[in-house]
Amino acid sequence: MLKTILEPNPDNFTGDDADFMADFAMLCTFGATANGGVDRLAASAADGQQRTWFTQLLTGHGFTVEFDRIGNQFGTYELVPGAPYVLVGSHLDSQPTAGRYDGAYGVLAAAHAAFRVVAAYKNSGRLPKYNIAVVNWFNEEGSRFKPSMMGSAVYTNKLELDQTLSTQDRDGVTVAEALTAIGCLGAGAGPKAACCAEIHIEQGRSMERGGITIGIVDSNWAANKYEFIVNGEQAHTGSTVIADRKDALLGASMLVVAARELADSFPGVLHTSVGQLDVYPNSPVVVPSRVTLLLDLRSADEDVLAQADLQLHGHIEKIERLANVTIVKEDSHCWPVTPYQPAGVELAEKAAANLGLPHQRVKTLAGHDSTNMKDIVPTVMLFVPSVDGISHNEHEYTRDEDIVSGVHMLTDVVGRLAEGELN
Template structure:
């Protein structure tokens, strides 16, 4: 196999489906371009002799039966949807990597002992509808119809109508858990700049960071900017600034892998000559250790209330996401490390600060991830890119791991 040619051709093929006129990719769940991309993947899988099928909601599967242990399945893949005006590697390259690695293994070694399966998951990003991980949650039977049956996209199109228009529907009745899956490996671009900055080719992911997200509203009193003395003000922006600066300094003191972000800030009335009486802001905090994450954020909540009380300001704190860290399977991580060492790759073991389908799958089946470098750490952006040689090394790494899992 010509690795460089094969990978570039497959990236180009899928990148032409849903390319955005303004640059980048827009391929949203149940859109025409999404369906076209899934069918393009289906055709590629069938070209190498895989049996393919869609499940009820649109996850695509391609299967190569094992010769000795057909009821043991080694799986790889990722999601096919994109963010709006995103890059051409996030998600889809994990699908490409799975297909190319399995095609190489079949071409080189023939039928595997254990079955190998590619999954191209319907949705991960939440870019069209206010739901995430729809593909992987359905795969592991965690999806809830009530979470999506009344939601709509930004054009008012209902989730249910879009799904049925694309030819899919909700799963019917109680779903039996698949017992055949013995390993799931996902390849993904890093979406950060650690590997690039350290001159490394491969990241072996041993955990996915937990996340806690908040929306906080501070209510003071809007008043005249010229006639209200400083000592009499109930300034919501000043309260926010104290909370933000103090919390970030504490996070910096603790250091990696803790990260803290105040990403959205909306002051009211947001005009030049009025003391702001209200601020809405968001908090995103992540760490790989659940105890550290909970301890830090609980102390942050306490400090928000203390500062608000000191300043005679009302604070409302809404913790709306609380995702625990997800460890990867130690055995598969060890297999990935050994493959990297044998190939003399420059690698490191690392955590993922971003969420991935693997975090949904890992509690159910042995799971691990491979990262390849992102140029400049850029992702969810038309400028998202990875050197072709790094993409090749990632797929070779995937092939080595799948060989160990499926052929031995």
Template sequence: MSRAGIAIDPDRLMARIRKLGEIGALPGGGVCRLALTEEDRAGRDLLVGWMRELGLEVRIDAIGNIFGLRRGREEGPPVMTGSHIDTVRTGGLYDGALGVLAGLEIVETLDRAGIGTRHPLVIAAFTNEEGARFPPDMMGSLVHVGALALEDALATRGIDGETVGACLERIGYAGDAPVGRPEARAFVELHIEQGPVLEREGVTIGAVEGVQGISWQALSLRGRSAHAGATPMAMRRDAGLVAAEIAVFARRLAREIGGDQVATVGSLRLSPDLVNVVPERAELTVDLRHTDDLRLREAERRLSAFAAEAAAREGVEIAFRQLARFAPVAFDPAMVARVEATARRLGRSVRRMPSGAGHDAQIMARVCPTAMIFVPSVGGISHNVEEYTAPEDLAAGAEVLLELLLDLLEGEGA
């Protein structure tokens, strides 16, 4: 129960999550609602219909971002909440949808209680957060904050060869509102954790301090293929061995740097990949993440040095290619503190934590004070049809969001 004496309706929230999850539902469970497909159109139509039923003023901009406005007593910049409704190819019901639909639930709660607010409230659904069909991910929020030019975004071709612009036209979401508006006075995103930390620690609410910096590298190794029986060990130039050494080192590196450092070799391919041939080529990726850019750079440096040394030792050529590099994002400390304090006031267990995944909030943080609220993911599973968060945790997150928004909607500052 919030200080205003009101509470969200968990069943109503779940009903909307389930209803949206029927669009693009996969036979065995889960959802496929790739950005700007017919399924995305149907999901958007459902969302916009709900917004209109709740009396929100719907604005669709030129990149297809959807904003539903609930007016306040004063004009001026709104407080914004939301997330996205596109999914990966084998996604779950909660990733993105929770943040948008919790926003609608809060609007409905305020409406039913007859509560007006000083500042306007906007519920946002950003276009193509996943990047699963069109790169880059977080496209809608990047265009919104001016970090990606609208023309470039519209001209982007997807994995099926179609452009963002053509798809937006086809599904009827090439809106006429200029991008970049409304300018929010603050942004809060409720999201599932997508990792196992909250569940393992028995904590309900994550107060997200920031988003990890990400470094993706592809390493190409070229040795010499050779007969696995006839080639003595000392005469080998085994590209597969060097790849394996790098993978083992990546784990050691994460352990030695410690803290939030993570390191993953997710892809590793050998050629010719035959049981009795010493591998001539190996291709592997290394994903390094840390909330502290200095530490992330240290990890990158040490990994590169080790890889070069291991390759040289084996007489294997090595080439590095940066696939992605995002600096860490730190959310506004005052906003993080408000999430934490709000959760405690509502009697919820809470811990500060980084986000390992990317979110629209990290883009919005460039233009306004921003916070994220995490709720537990069972088994840490996400981007998977088995993604699940218990209804009581979804409701707890929505309650914290409601309480925080009420503060922000009445406040002087952000």
């Protein structure tokens, strides 16, 4: 059953924690949906509104705000002239009818951690090794513009800038046009990172089940993501005899079912899905001639993934025969299991122990901007628990005490990174 969403309640907290909760309550109002979620697709009007508010929050704390050439929003605070930055953040964009916590919590936690670390240095008069920068990465979700993790991919040179700026949404609006419309397209490359940290909700239920407050991510699951096009032939749904049909939707449906059967045959260690599927001509009385779909296979075990992938391709050949269609792999995006730097994991374990927070090592099944960042600088990735593991859903929820503990944890980690503990 779905939970009733509890409103973030600043009254249960004091001082900086109450400030954080009040800001989070405010953040939840941008693009708010009737069912307690948010709808803030990348570079939508709601995304523009929350970015404007976030700029005010950062500048109000003495940070300098800039947008880079792909719309990443940075708030920098230079304590040590010319030094590179601890880059801490996540993303404010959301899926359609999504939850309040995914990404947004990580950005606001980053801002408050940065405020606290900067304030501590200013109070003490000491100087860190690195400066502090908060980041709101552009289009992590990949719902309006593909691929996901777009802003961090451009920042880390995994995506080419011009091609990314000309990527279109379904209405033909380009990334450049959409960012310009909300006043968030800059020209620079953003601050130079020395290291990176991100906190995020788990989006699964392992931590909640284990009574864990802080997850310390030591690696990500491997994934094979495919765009398939199933090609059939238009025909009349009434008059064309069944034997003559080349029904692209039948072939696509068999593929969706086969993907789930694969997951069932590797229980618990393989996740499969088809999230997006488009039918042409999608008319009531026409046998569909073309279906495009996105199919993912994910596993923490690369051998399992390889076996499943082989079986999937066997299914495809069978489906081509059974449904009298052809299936073309139009695009693919695959990544292996990659570790986060062990020194970063150990640093985070030290911080959690220091704060007395229940913690354990976890793997991330979802992709995150930190997955890109860890390939160029030492990166710490943290999780807080998700109630019932619900995510990409308006009923996504993390308890107030957990999001506040997460800010404490992130503050400690950012402080250690600023000191250069990872070098």
